[in-house]
Amino acid sequence: MTDVRLLTGGEAVAHAMRQIDPxxxxxxxxxxxxxIIQTFAKLIADGEASTEIVNVESEHSAMSAAIGAALAGGRTMTATSSQGLALMAEVVYIAASMRAPIVMALGNRALSGPIxxxxxxxxxxxxRDSGVVQLFAESAQDAYDLTVMAPRIAEDARVLLPVLVCLDGFTITHSAEPVSLLPDDEVARFVGPYRLRNAVLDTxxxxxxxxxxxxxxxxxxxRQQAAALEAALDVLEEVAAEFELLSRRRVGALEAYRLEDATRAIVALGSTAGTVKDVVDELRDEHEAAGLLRLVSFRPFPSAAIAAALEGCASVAVLDRADSPGGTPPLHAELAAALYGSDLELAGHVYGLGGRELHPPDVREIFRGAAAPYVGLRGERCPV
Amino acid sequence: MDGMTEIRWHARAGQGAKTAAQILALALLRTGKGVQAFPEYGPERRGAPLRAYTRVADRPIRRHDSVTDPDVVVVLEPSLVHEAGVAEGLAPDGYVVFNGDEAPPELDEVVVRCVPAQRLASKLGSGFVNMVMLGAVAAELGEPPLADLQDAAVETLGRKVAADDVRRALSEGYAWLN
Structure with missing residues (x-):
């Protein structure tokens, strides 16, 4: 019998952590x-997981302690957001270079400032360039599924890198949705024991x-580290296939939604993909050949699969929920590189900064090619 | 609205709107519906105006934007009609479920179902204004069945409250608009 609960994305990740029992x-x-961590701590207090929580004095210390624990020979997870990740950034690079297979949930939140x-x-x-795997969840269910999959990817001998499960702050972390949980013993079997070949404490x-x-x-x-991140793409697909056998849900590097005969497509990360799917269905009902390419894996970036999925499209709009002042926004730049030499028309849009909403009519405008480069920005141009 | 019902809850932080929105979603999930429940977060302080939302549909819900045109508005805190734009965006065939004996002049333009939840909750002695309102909302929606709502509420609120008080508050509100 399937265990379907009403859980926020944060609670869903906490339940995945309980079942993984790092x-x-x-x-x-x-x-x-x-x-995430509040729910998880409560589950431990209730005796449902045996994890040792280490209360540290900053995110810099959290990642430092995580490296120590993971390399000593213990399965290690953590979670953060925004400024926490910024403070942690120095150590995230070191975690990747020391090939520490840490799993971290990231509740995506705008960087300050303004706060x-x-x-x-x-x-x-x-x-982006720290060398960690970054997977983006569309829903609370996705956040759960990716968290269960994450240790298998992180700890694979071909990878040995931190894996971040990214879930949109509030939109996913705090929204309650139906989430189907796998049985505890199936997750335990799927994840398996933590075996690090070069554990520090292996005397x-x-x-x-x-x-x-x-x-x-x-x-x-x-270069070895970069090659390991590239190898994570195959590992992700293998783990996704195995996970599908358990759950009948497939979350791979990307999801092509009604793309097979689409002439116009949107490329997006995270929870926005759900809103775009609704608009795609509406447009299809109106006989418009619209589709969505939802990117789950931003790092590693599945360039070849993206180019193949978008092959039949005449125009593609890429939605960035981050800007690159003075340059090209990150997803747009990646797409441009992946599609180099193709004659499809690529338009870039920045949206949703700091939690600005993106509603279905905005998505329609984007599909129509009528949206501004900064979707939802008030005023024709910002005063400098 | 294309088979989806969107409900917006108005309250002050601490009055249990977020919990009511979730309990409604949980009970509807159990009847096989697609659901979503989420609060709108501003500065977090007790007493600040807060909005919470429940979405329900006959299929899984995928959109992840806020509710702009609610079919139902629930006003848990009557004083908010002066400051919070509670009828804003209400669908043409929508209605407001208002905590009070009669609708205030601010809601003259819209359909209002009044539930004296404050008075009913005081009479019961348990003070579950949010549960009285939730019961009334379920009656007006025609779903979920009262017993399912009661089970979902008791399960969500846990051991910290008396289950019988919760059930009574829900049934009092349910009876008012049924």
Whole structure:
């Protein structure tokens, strides 16, 4: 019998954590991540998980402790948002370079300033090049599914990198939706035991961790790390296929929604994809050949699969929920590179910064090619 | 609205609108509906005006934007009609469920169903104004059945409250508009 509950995205991630039952969770609270760790801490207090929570004094320390725990030989998870990730950023790069398979939930929230608590993807994009896997959830169900899948991807010997499960702040973290939970024992079997080949505390096989690397080795180590992130694409699909056998739900690197004969498509990350799907259905009812390409994996970026999925389209609008002042917004830039040489028309739109809403009529405007580059921005141009 | 009903709850933070919105969603989920429940977050402080939402449809709900044109508006806190634009965006065939004996002049232009929830809750002695209103909303919607709503409420509110008080408050509100 399936266990369908009404859960917020934050609670759904906490339940995935309960079922994974990691050894260590070092964490520091921040809105809108807090419900994840608050719910998880309650589940531990109720005796439903045996994880050791380490209360640390900052996110910098949270990630530092996570590296120590993961490399010592314990399965390790954490969670953060926005400024927390910004403070943590230095150590996120180190976690990736030390190949620490930490799983972290990121409740996406706009970076300050001005200070804001609502969703955009500027925090994710801040650590775009840190070498971590970044997977974006569309719904609370997706956030649960990706969290269950994440340790398998992170800990695969071909990867050994941190995996971030990104869920839109408030829109997903705090919205209650139906979530189907897998049985506890099935998740435990799926995730399996944590086995790190080069654990620090394995005294029978002493290793050096986090060494100094001068011009003679730094370049090679960085290249190995990048290759591992590229390999995560295949691993993600393998894990997704195995997860589908359990759940009958498939969450791979991307989702092509009614794209097969679409001439116009939108490319988007996160919860907005759900709103776009509704508009695609409306347009299809009106005999418009519209489709959606929902990107789940932003890092690694599935360029070849994207190019193949969009092959028949005449025009594509890419929605960035982060800006790149003075340059091209991140998703737009990636799409332009992935589609280089194709003759389809690519339009970039920035939307939703700091939690600005995107409603179905906005999405229709984008499909019509009538939307401004900054969707939902008030006034024709901002005073400087 | 294309088979989807959208409900907007107005209250002050601490009055239980977010909880009521979730309980309604949970009970409707159990009857096989697609549901979504979420609060609108501003500065978090007790007493601040707060909006919460419930969406319900015959299919899974995928959209993730806020509710702009509610079919039903629930006013848990009567004083908010002076400040919160409670009838804003109300669908043409929509209505307001108002906590009070009679509709205030601010709501002259819209259909209002009055439920003296404050008085009913005081009479019951338990003070569950939000549960009285929730019962009334379910009666007006025609779903979910009262017993399902009561079960969902008791389950959500847990051991911290007396289950019988919760059930009574819901049935009092339900009876008022049924």
């Amino acid at each position: 050894d260590v969770v070092p964490v520091y609270p921040i809105t809108p991540q807090t419900p 804001n608590i609502h969703c955009d993807h500027s925090d994710s994009m801040l650590i 029978t096989r002493p290793t050096t961790q986090g060494p100094f690397a001068m011009p003679d080795y730094y370049f090679e180590l960085r």
